[in-house]
Amino acid sequence: MxxxxxxxxxxxxxxxxxxxxxxxxxxxxxxxxxxxxxxxxxxxxxxxxxxxxxxxxxxxxxxxxxxxxxxxxxxxxxxxxxxxxxxxxxxxxxxxxxxxxxxxxxxxxxxxxxxxxxxxxxxxxxxxxxxxxxxxxxxxxxxxxxxxxxxxxxxxxxxxxxxxxxxxxxxxxxxxxxxxxxxxxxxxxxxxxxxxxxxxQIGRYDEVVLAAGPVPQVALLPARLRKNAARDLGRHPAIMTTLEGFFGPYPFADYQIVVTDDELDVPIEAQGMSIFGANHVDGRRTHERLVVHELAHQWFGNSLTIADWRHIWLNEGFATYAEWLWSEASGGRGVTAHARQWHAHLVAKPADLVLADPGPARMFDERVYKRGALALHALRGRIGDDRFFALLRDWAARYRHATVTTAQFVQLAGRHADEDLTAFFTAWLHRPALPGIAVEGD
The missing domain is CATH 2.60.40.1730 (tricorn interacting facor f3 domain)
Known part of the structure; x- marks a missing residue:
């Protein structure tokens, strides 16, 4: 030869x-x-x-x-x-x-x-x-x-x-x-x-230890924002513990938060790190949901990285749902109330986005984030809490530090549900029309 x-x-x-x-x-x-x-x-x-x-x-x-x-x-x-x-x-x-x-x-x-x-x-x-x-x-x-x-x-x-x-x-x-x-x-x-x-990230930053362990968590920020950050990031160790309860162990060695001295339009996601602007740290926890969202990406987006950009709902839908989970766990609005609000908001929008393939122009469309979270909440209602959270932990553990696709999640969900979810996922992921969702009670 x-x-x-x-x-x-x-x-x-x-x-x-x-x-x-x-x-x-x-x-x-x-x-x-x-x-x-x-x-x-x-x-x-x-x-x-x-x-x-x-x-x-x-x-x-x-x-x-x-x-x-x-x-x-x-x-x-x-x-x-x-x-x-x-x-x-x-x-x-x-x-x-x-x-x-x-x-x-x-x-x-x-x-x-x-x-x-x-x-x-x-x-x-x-x-x-x-x-x-x-x-x-x-x-x-x-x-x-x-x-x-x-x-x-x-x-x-x-x-x-x-x-x-x-x-x-x-x-x-x-x-x-x-x-x-x-x-x-x-x-x-x-x-x-x-x-x-x-x-x-390069700046004139002070280091503030948020938690020494078991997952070391630090914030790097301008000295002028230390007081605001003490309140806005004060619950970060509790957020970490709560998300670990839902998703399994934090997947990296440590976690850094950087707050720039400039304002930023949106927070920035990186592996083991999240970056916020000075405008996100106001001393009133106004943007705590963003803190939760970026931390959730350490599981969904960073450890589990999409195989290509069609699957971006696996990043953004999961991180948005984490916001709702923390809201309820911390004594705020319940998950179902969030789902009701956003379902009403999205049902009034044009039905022209396919969640599992939104197109490059719509990768960061609000509907990818919110419909993705609604799909997870609907799945939770369909298969029950025990199976749903077992699925999330299995998903995070099975594909730790690997790449993932929508088809892999659908397949794993079917195993945990022990039923055929084809029609369910077709409606939520592959059809533009927004399905109904059971949102009774909080």
């Missing part, structure tokens, strides 16, 4: 919503990111080493990377030919790669967010610092990657910046060293993570 002829990896993914993000022919196992960031100049100098595995011999492959200057690319330690345009770094190694291989990319420039139909996402400047908000396509704004949610990898992230600033990144802080006016922060992220969930 002759040797198989090397092929070129596709410079696109098979995601029907975002085919230009992600690349074919390989998977990344690990990223080593070393970043030097000059705040005043918004200047990023980076070195990324990717350890990847090719499914078949590759003569060429590509990475997602925004408009940086790339002086050098090495593949398995040898210089490689490359071109960089249109957000793609196309690499031709000196010899075809097969099995496990490494790619080293040196890059430098002024990071800017990626423009998308959902606004500008990725690395962005703050008034006095920087943040990363990558969902869904912003990761290439600051490092070369295979930018698709299904390609989850481990990370080591080292960021060097001016010494007065705190750097928070996804993962566990393993080292911190100071030299000549700068400080380097090193984070290790051992759990497999999608590129859009990797984050760096």
């Amino acid at each position: 002759g040797l198989s002829k090397p092929t070129a990896g596709a410079a696109r993914s098979d995601d029907p919503y975002l085919p230009t993000h992600g690349n074919g022919g390989y998977r990344v196992e690990h990223y080593e990111l070393d970043i030097d960031y000059k705040l005043a100049a918004n200047r990023l100098t980076g070195r990324a080493v990717l350890t990847a595995v090719a499914g078949a011999p590759l003569s060429r492959f590509s990475l997602d990377l925004s408009a940086f200057r790339v002086p050098r690319v090495l593949v398995d330690g040898e210089p490689a030919k490359f071109s960089h345009r249109g957000g793609k770094l196309r690499v031709t190694p000196a010899r075809p790669v097969e099995g496990r291989f490494t790619v080293e990319v040196r890059y430098v420039g002024n990071p800017t967010p990626v423009s998308s139909r959902w606004g500008d996402v990725g690395w962005d400047e703050l008034t006095d610092g920087a943040l990363v908000a990558s969902q869904p396509v912003g990761a290439p704004s600051w490092f070369p990657c295979n930018d698709h949610p299904s390609d989850k990898a481990t990370y080591r992230i080292a960021v060097t910046t001016a010494a007065p600033y705190t750097v928070a990144a996804t993962g566990v802080l393993t080292a911190r060293r100071r030299s000549a006016g700068t400080r380097t922060w090193v984070y290790e992220l051992a759990a497999p993570t999608a590129s859009y969930l990797v984050s760096v």
Whole structure:
């Protein structure tokens, strides 16, 4: 038998919503990111080493990377030919790669967010610092990657910046060293993570310990917001315990909350981290539901990551339902009252969205969030509390740190229900008309 002829990896993914993000022919196992960031100049100098595995011999492959200057690319330690345009770094190694291989990319420039139909996402400047908000396509704004949610990898992230600033990144802080006016922060992220969930936050932040354990929980925030945060985040350990009761053990080593000194339109989700604006911390718990929502994403979105963006209701519907569960558990409005309110709201909306496939323009439509939560509440009413919560815990445990699809959830729900739920899920997930829901009592 002759040797198989090397092929070129596709410079696109098979995601029907975002085919230009992600690349074919390989998977990344690990990223080593070393970043030097000059705040005043918004200047990023980076070195990324990717350890990847090719499914078949590759003569060429590509990475997602925004408009940086790339002086050098090495593949398995040898210089490689490359071109960089249109957000793609196309690499031709000196010899075809097969099995496990490494790619080293040196890059430098002024990071800017990626423009998308959902606004500008990725690395962005703050008034006095920087943040990363990558969902869904912003990761290439600051490092070369295979930018698709299904390609989850481990990370080591080292960021060097001016010494007065705190750097928070996804993962566990393993080292911190100071030299000549700068400080380097090193984070290790051992759990497999999608590129859009990797984050760096830079600012003049105080650290507030919310809980020392069993899950360490800290908040990083401007000193001026400490008093407001003491109230707004004061129940966070109780929220963590409550969600663990519903969903099973928290899936990561620790949890960080970052509050920027700037206002943000919406909170930002990252693995083991959530980011809020100063406007979300008002000292009156006005936005506590958002705190719950972002924490719930650690189970649904981060540990269980959707295989492609069609399945986004598995992130947002579950996180919204968590808001309702906490509301009831903390003595607020009951879950059924929330369901009644939102069912009445959605039934007045156009019946033109299919929950299991909303389309790229509607990935973040309010109806994906609220109808997703209503579908879960309807399922709970159909199969009963014991089976419903056993299903949620099994779902979170069975696919821990993996990727998931709507079909997998439907199949697992059928096992727990011990009945045929085809008609139920067809109505809720695959038909635009909003089904009725039993909402008697609270």
